[in-house]
Amino acid sequence: MAADPASPQQVSSFVVRRLGPADRRSMHALLDLFAEVFGEPATYSDARPPPDYLDRLLARREFIALSAEVDGAVVGGLAAYVLDKFERLRSEVYIYDLAVAAACRRRGIATALIRRTQTIAAELGAWVVFVQADRTDAAAIALYSGLGKREDVLHFDLPVLPLDRRLADRPGGPPHAPRRKPPA
Numbered sequence: 001m002a003a004d005p006a007s008p009q010q011v012s013s014f015v016v017r018r019l020g021p022a023d024r025r026s027m028h029a030l031l032d033l034f035a036e037v038f039g040e041p042a043t044y045s046d047a048r049p050p051p052d053y054l055d056r057l058l059a060r061r062e063f064i065a066l067s068a069e070v071d072g073a074v075v076g077g078l079a080a081y082v083l084d085k086f087e088r089l090r091s092e093v094y095i096y097d098l099a100v101a102a103a104c105r106r107r108g109i110a111t112a113l114i115r116r117t118q119t120i121a122a123e124l125g126a127w128v129v130f131v132q133a134d135r136t137d138a139a140a141i142a143l144y145s146g147l148g149k150r151e152d153v154l155h156f157d158l159p160v161l162p163l164d165r166r167l168a169d170r171p172g173g174p175p176h177a178p179r180r181k182p183p184a
Helices: 021-038 051-059 109-123 138-147 163-168
Strands: 017-018 063-071 073-084 092-098 126-131
Touching: 017 092, 017 109, 017 126, 021 051, 021 063, 021 073, 051 063, 063 109, 073 109, 109 126, 109 138
Parallel strands: 092 126
Antiparallel strands: 017 063, 063 073, 073 092
8 A cells, every 4th residue: 555645754854946937737736636535525626727727827917826735735824926016016925725645734935935936026126025923823823923023913704896896886876877957
């Protein structure tokens, strides 16, 4: 019987690599890992984009997907976005998701993924890498605190308005709405 590549005794040797268009299989393995670690299969597994979308995404300079692999099996990974700034000629890198399989934690994989992201950020001319953590995620806070400076901010998810609502909010209302006469 083959040993599980994610078993703790075999995690001392892992490879971190940036995924590209030829790495669709690894990207799907990374999505599987995110679904498992975050307990969100509906987000990461139920409605995956088509292959051509993933290929285009993985080819973009502005998207960073990293996998940490042991014997070809994805045991950790990170997804980040390069954000070009408007106020200065510079960019920032936002780590959107970072996960390591439970059996592989506390072995330097998350730190290696972040360090590789910092290197890529420098190569791209970014001036900072940032990440958010939930206040209740002590492990993430400890990890990030050891690698950078903490900034306390609040995060808000704002819903997207349905198209008919956005049009209704325009001055004059939606283009198909009858114009109302002003009161006499």
